Amino acid sequence: MSDKVAIVTGAGQGIGEAIAKRLAKDGFKVGLVGRHVEKVDAVAESINAEFGADTAFAVKGDVSKRDEVFTAVEKISDKFGDLNVIVNNAGVAPTTPIMEVTEDDMEWTWKINVDGVIWGTQAAVTAFKKFNHGGKIINATSQAGVQGNPSLTVYGSTKFAIRGITQTTAKELAASNITVNAYAPGIVKTPMMMDIAHEVGQNAGKDDEWGMAQFAKGIALGKLSEPEDVASVASFLAGPDSNYITGQTIIVDGGMVFN
Ligand SMILES: NC(=O)c1ccc[n+]([C@@H]2O[C@H](COP(=O)([O-])OP(=O)(O)OC[C@H]3O[C@@H](n4cnc5c(N)ncnc54)[C@H](O)[C@@H]3O)[C@@H](O)[C@H]2O)c1
């Protein structure tokens, strides 16, 4: 059981929702941050119904905007009186065949996926120091940040970048008793992945199932993961058993953990 406080960004659906629910089950107070406040409110309500009122608290915030991230972290840490873990989960994944990449694709995707990790890290470290203790930073990369995926150059470049940020910040923050790690899911059944499968299928004149198969066959087990599989790794990284692990990326593929 934990009496600690965690924040999860992009917690309105998919992997972020699963992580928020798992950390609540682990005993955390959970702050949920999302662009669409009605979605994170709904997840917070379901968590409070299951784990007790005031377990979860939702705040609107766009992770690409530094001020909104700091405001969200301040609101949540003020509400619960502490902060111990942040999960920089929010992300977007446009399908971008290399010859179709635009400047907007690059700016939009990097501002959310990469800037969002930087702002979440800065805001969390600011809170850890305010409460005079260390903490844990957990970033969302991807198998697409470990191996190149065709049609995902822009997205994949952000996920490779997040692995690098995880390593650099882990070294910078170790002296402050702050660990930084990342989870790298394989192919997980979420709206993001369904959208990619649809786009890839459409681009090839095929159906969504064909599009999904283009990714699953490239993954070690060729199996799809559930958001809860990823949440189990986030639970480990948020808990005390991972206190001496930092700068690492844990691959979650087909419901199994690889490294
Ligand atoms: N689904 C997969 O197969 C898969 C695999 C590997 C990695 N990932 C990563 O896991 C994370 C979650 O993915 P998912 O599949 O649950 O995605 P999803 O699209 O289903 O959910 C992402 C959530 O993030 C939110 N979000 C997007 N931009 C935001 C912003 N600017 N500010 C705040 N919230 C924002 C969305 O509203 C959504 O609720 C992402 O970082 C993704 O790159 C997903």
Ligand SMILES: CC(=O)[C@H](C)O
């Ligand atoms: C294709 C993939 O790995 C996800 C979206 O990160």
